Amino acid sequence: MGFMVTRTSRSLVAPSSPTAAPAGETLPLSALDRVPGLRHLVLSLHVFDGADGKAGSPARVVREALGKALVDYYPFAGRFVTEEDTGETRVACTGEGAWFVEATAACTLEDVKHLDHPMAIPKEELLPEPAPDVPPLDMPLMVQVTEFSCGGFVVGLISVHTIADGLGAGQFINAVADYARGLPKPRVSPVWARDLVPDPPRMPAPPPKLELLDLHGLTVDFSPDHIAKTKADFFASTGQRCSAFDVCVAKTWQSRTRALRLAGGAFADGDSPVHVCFFANTRHLMLAGTGAGFYGNCFYPVTVTCGSREVAAGEVLDVVRAVRNAKAKLAGDVARWAVGGFAQDPYELRFTYDSLFVSDWTRLGFLEADYGWGPPAHVVPFSYHPFMAVAVIGAPPAPKVGARVMTMCVEEAHLPEFREQMNAFASSAGK
Structure with missing residues (x-):
């Protein structure tokens, strides 16, 4: 049995107020951020029952909270760029925003077993389609919130590993959640400090051999x-x-x-x-x-x-x-x-x-x-x-x-x- 997911809105969410980033600033990444193998997309689905707690549209709540969190975590609202003279990847603090998609599903979470394995809805339906005119690997964050008929919802996240590891991504998502619950600021204040990560000398090495496996x-x-x-x-x-x-x-x-x-x-x-x-x-x-x-x-x-x-x-x-x-x-x-x-x-x-x-x-x-x-x-x-x-x-x-x-x-x-x-x-x- 198929379950229909309909995307109803697509837009950029910019920081909701001025950020600490000077206009036109680009931020250098650490030696670990620049590891070539980390320039890839990390995908995940987060399933919420939604039966208790606040009323209203989860998509609107998450969207508003995201705009607030991007004030603190303004690099997530920027774009990855490559310096012409050095070939080094940096984050341009453009403030253009994260890509945000709203969607509805014509079923309950119970109908799809809360996305237990095997999933009754393909993940592609619950993850955001890329923003037009922006290569996915240049946009640090894309989000889709899909509301189900039971009041539950699924947050589909796509981030680029270059900007954050798993703990960092979890810290950012909790900042969005803090604002969604009405907190005046995130419980954990973000620290960029990429210059603190060691950058030891390395011997030149050929790119890794990537043999496709079945x-x-x-x-x-x-x-x-x-x-x-x-x-x-x-x-x-x-x-x-x-x-x-x-x-x-x-x-x-x-x-x-x-x-x-x-x-x-x-x-x-x-x-x-x-x-x-x-x-x-x-x-x-x-x-x-x-x-x-x-x-x-x-x-x-x-x-x-x-x-x-x-x-x-x-x-x-x-x-x-x-x-x-x-x-x-x-x-x-x-x-x-x-x-x-x-x-x-x-x-x-x-x-x-x-x-x-x-x-x-x-x-x-x-x-x-x-x-x-x-x-x-x-x-x-x-x-x-x-x-x-x-x-x-x-x-x-x-x-x-x-x-x-x-x-x-x-x-x-x-x-x-x-x-x-x-x-x-x-x-x-x-x-």
């Missing part, structure tokens, strides 16, 4: 009980604690590695190296105590490399230990990178099928954003690229609890075994 999706929910048991087993075995994130990364990496080995192909024999990479917040390490309010990119890619036999054949606790060991080296690795201590830049990632990239959406602030109707019942991220094997850790729709692992990380030949391995953990106490 990846297939799988979404699996891990219950709190199963995660808690693995955490308890790890503590009993090592005397150390681990997080739900550690468990999800370890089990997904192990399940994928087992699938690659058992389904034949290049990984079936021998002990080929496999890699998992995730991104650690480094505000406390890079910004000299001034990280509060910083919304730019400030992370470090933590990479774990092991033999495929070791990952596939051992217990999941062994894989958790490998993940924990890599995290323990974060401070030292960041310090080395900041002074140019690596021959190969750790931000020059390898996009090959033997590498799994994991993104954690549970602690970015999106699940707490409240526009006046309560926090979202569901947040659906879309962090997928055809050259990256990706797993995104999020939460299932309320009132379900636990962790939801959304993947686009295996080719068709490996999908059945990967599904079996992931479901075995989801439906049992784990190994």
Whole structure:
């Protein structure tokens, strides 16, 4: 059954009052903002029941609040530009505004299971179409608010990773939500301070090879009980604690590695190296105590490399230990990178099928954003690229609890075994 979504309004939302940006100013980006791989769109859907709280149109409330938030976060109202003499990307503080679309859906959120997987409405219907005459990668922010017949609504967000990492984007969205609830200013004041991010010398390197992969999706929910048991087993075995994130990364990496080995192909024999990479917040390490309010990119890619036999054949606790060991080296690795201590830049990632990239959406602030109707019942991220094997850790729709692992990380030949391995953990106490 199809559900019709009708876009009713399209316009730019400019800052609602004068900003601190001098006319014609362009802002330099940090060394991390300028990492070539970050010049891409980040897409997500945020589902709100809307049954309680304030009355009125959510689209109008969010639109008005967005204009207020853009006064504080005026770079989001600008445009990315490239300097002719240096080729450097900067943010022109034009004040032109973010792209904003209003829409209605001819159904209730219950009709579409609050966009639970598999989604009954294509994401393209709930995300904003690009603004005319502006390349999508030049506009930092696009928003669509779709109102459903039940009073609920979905906020569809498209942002360019160059202007903010996940924590920064969550901080901005919460600023919009603060204004929507009537606060006189955001609870967290924004800090630009891109010059505080280290810019170590780097060896010239060719652009990464982006080989397109034929990846297939799988979404699996891990219950709190199963995660808690693995955490308890790890503590009993090592005397150390681990997080739900550690468990999800370890089990997904192990399940994928087992699938690659058992389904034949290049990984079936021998002990080929496999890699998992995730991104650690480094505000406390890079910004000299001034990280509060910083919304730019400030992370470090933590990479774990092991033999495929070791990952596939051992217990999941062994894989958790490998993940924990890599995290323990974060401070030292960041310090080395900041002074140019690596021959190969750790931000020059390898996009090959033997590498799994994991993104954690549970602690970015999106699940707490409240526009006046309560926090979202569901947040659906879309962090997928055809050259990256990706797993995104999020939460299932309320009132379900636990962790939801959304993947686009295996080719068709490996999908059945990967599904079996992931479901075995989801439906049992784990190994």
